[in-house]
Amino acid sequence: MGYRLKKIIAWIGIGLVAFIAVGLVIRAVFNYTNGKKLEKFLGQMKSEGIPLTLKDIEPECNPRENAALIWKTAEAMFSIDRENRTFLGKIIEGFFADKPISEEEKQRLHDLIAENQDIIRLILEASTKPCFKYEEQWEIPRYNLKTASVINIIQGTRLLGIDAVIKAEDGRVEEAIDQCLAARRFLQLYLQEPFLISYLVATACMKQVAVCFNKIVAERKIETDMLKKILKEWNCSPWQGGLVRSFESERIYGLEAVLLHLKGEYEMNLGLGGKLFYWVFRPVYKSEIIWLMGHYDCMQKAAGMHYYASRDSRELEQRMKSTPWYYKMAGLFLPNAVTVLFKRATLEAMFDTARVGIACKIYKNIHGDFPEDLAELAPEILGEVPVDPFTGNHLTYKKQDSGIIVYSIGSNLKDDGGNGTWQITSIVMEKPDDWAWKEVIKK
Amino acid sequence: MKDRDKVQELLESLSPKPLPPELKKKLLSTAYRKQNRFQIITPVLGKVFSICCVLVVMTFVFDLMITDSEKKNLTAIMDGSQTSELMIELDLKEIAAELFKNEYDKSLNQWLIRLYKTKKKSAKFTNYQSIIDILKE
Numbered sequence A: 001m002g003y004r005l006k007k008i009i010a011w012i013g014i015g016l017v018a019f020i021a022v023g024l025v026i027r028a029v030f031n032y033t034n035g036k037k038l039e040k041f042l043g044q045m046k047s048e049g050i051p052l053t054l055k056d057i058e059p060e061c062n063p064r065e066n067a068a069l070i071w072k073t074a075e076a077m078f079s080i081d082r083e084n085r086t087f088l089g090k091i092i093e094g095f096f097a098d099k100p101i102s103e104e105e106k107q108r109l110h111d112l113i114a115e116n117q118d119i120i121r122l123i124l125e126a127s128t129k130p131c132f133k134y135e136e137q138w139e140i141p142r143y144n145l146k147t148a149s150v151i152n153i154i155q156g157t158r159l160l161g162i163d164a165v166i167k168a169e170d171g172r173v174e175e176a177i178d179q180c181l182a183a184r185r186f187l188q189l190y191l192q193e194p195f196l197i198s199y200l201v202a203t204a205c206m207k208q209v210a211v212c213f214n215k216i217v218a219e220r221k222i223e224t225d226m227l228k229k230i231l232k233e234w235n236c237s238p239w240q241g242g243l244v245r246s247f248e249s250e251r252i253y254g255l256e257a258v259l260l261h262l263k264g265e266y267e268m269n270l271g272l273g274g275k276l277f278y279w280v281f282r283p284v285y286k287s288e289i290i291w292l293m294g295h296y297d298c299m300q301k302a303a304g305m306h307y308y309a310s311r312d313s314r315e316l317e318q319r320m321k322s323t324p325w326y327y328k329m330a331g332l333f334l335p336n337a338v339t340v341l342f343k344r345a346t347l348e349a350m351f352d353t354a355r356v357g358i359a360c361k362i363y364k365n366i367h368g369d370f371p372e373d374l375a376e377l378a379p380e381i382l383g384e385v386p387v388d389p390f391t392g393n394h395l396t397y398k399k400q401d402s403g404i405i406v407y408s409i410g411s412n413l414k415d416d417g418g419n420g421t422w423q424i425t426s427i428v429m430e431k432p433d434d435w436a437w438k439e440v441i442k443k
Numbered sequence B: 001m002k003d004r005d006k007v008q009e010l011l012e013s014l015s016p017k018p019l020p021p022e023l024k025k026k027l028l029s030t031a032y033r034k035q036n037r038f039q040i041i042t043p044v045l046g047k048v049f050s051i052c053c054v055l056v057v058m059t060f061v062f063d064l065m066i067t068d069s070e071k072k073n074l075t076a077i078m079d080g081s082q083t084s085e086l087m088i089e090l091d092l093k094e095i096a097a098e099l100f101k102n103e104y105d106k107s108l109n110q111w112l113i114r115l116y117k118t119k120k121k122s123a124k125f126t127n128y129q130s131i132i133d134i135l136k137e
Helices: A003-047 A067-077 A082-096 A103-115 A117-126 A150-169 A173-190 A196-217 A224-233 A237-262 A272-280 A282-303 A307-313 A315-321 A325-331 A337-367 B002-014 B023-037 B043-078 B092-099 B103-120 B128-136
Strands: A143-146 A396-400 A403-408 A435-440 B084-087
Touching (some): A003 A282, A003 B043, A067 A117, A082 A103, A082 A196, A103 A117, A117 A173, A150 A196, A196 A237, A196 A337, A224 A337, A237 B043, A272 A282, A282 A315, A282 A325, A282 A337, A307 A315, A307 A337, A315 A337, A337 A435
Parallel strands (some): A143 B084
């Protein structure tokens, strides 16, 4: 090797060592200062009483009052295969599209319901309990916090809703309504489970039960007392507060996990490259935790607002857009809060239009005809008339000779005449996406 | 006789003469210059290299100290409480199909898949390598 080449190599080598040394010094300074900032931040959170671990938010639930224990028994009994699960899903979609059940489908449903009758009974029993805690103890070290089977919760409530529709068609309307109300109570209990996934499941299931409920109650003559009983219970309020709680438990769960990771108490399946990558970026990771907590605050704030207000403020979108490049990785592990808020708004629209529709039915029972304007419903029947969650304005109400229709104009903010689509393909739909309650007068 | 004188002269010419006073200095400086020109690591570079090596070692020691102190402080903040790990069922494709079949739910769907995969790998979402692995998949 020539002298000149040796010299170049030596220079490069020393330059590299110098570069690494400078880099390590800078990293050490950031590691120390960011670590101190994080400790100060967490200390402040603790002093303000903000929960830092899941144990801090663990609810009390006496086993005798725990609906989850009954649900576990139901879970063990499930015998709905994949084919039947798809079939049940199609039936619900058919209800939304106002498609009648064929005789063949009815027979298949009867068989399925008969096979899973105990599950329906157990869900109804569970709905009478005051709390739901699937994992009874949260403080066991490194405990695997299990949640109720998502698939079974979906199928169980779906089956229960369809069973209620069939009961109503067989003339057992009151029983069918009680079953839907019980399903709502059960899903409200399920909202007590931590984590956003439980919230999303409860929301999806509730929408399916709401479709069944609409099919039972709309266009059917029902006594005023029964309708008043429904009005008392049929509301979206648990889902409003539930989302704030879900975001909070997601935040706590994430924080606890990253802190334990920082403490080195997690065995990770990292290769050498992964370990080195994590070690180098540890200072960034510490400041990222503080940023993430701020993001969760923003999500919780949005969850506490009406959909139209959070959408118009665009705070969440702007925050996501202004994420510093060195925190981009964090974005990968954040749920899309905008979509979750949208899902809640659609459920809210279903509940609110149903409430107004039921109030109109009560009005008709009392006055002999539907009201000319929704304002006539308040305060006598409804404390206040709900607003459209997508606009903040009054829900659209049309009274015709054929009956009435109450609807929310949905995400596209266009009046689609009360026509909606079950399968939503974008957050702002080009297709009709109204959420309606229709009451057709049968002649 | 003549020959003797010649020999005498020749021997005298071969006898050592006193060196010019500057020669030694000149020779040494030339030698140093040559040595410096052909030296691979100069003394300055050597010093830089040593300092860098010391810095590298020091940062590693410092890092160990920081990590140790952080562990204690974080334990105090978390008050010794333990973590829980969310376990969701394995049939993710079906859950996604049930809950997130729509296009607009892609981001939520991906989030769920990431959540699941990180749990499956017991890696948590703090694990950058698993993110890279997941992205590769």
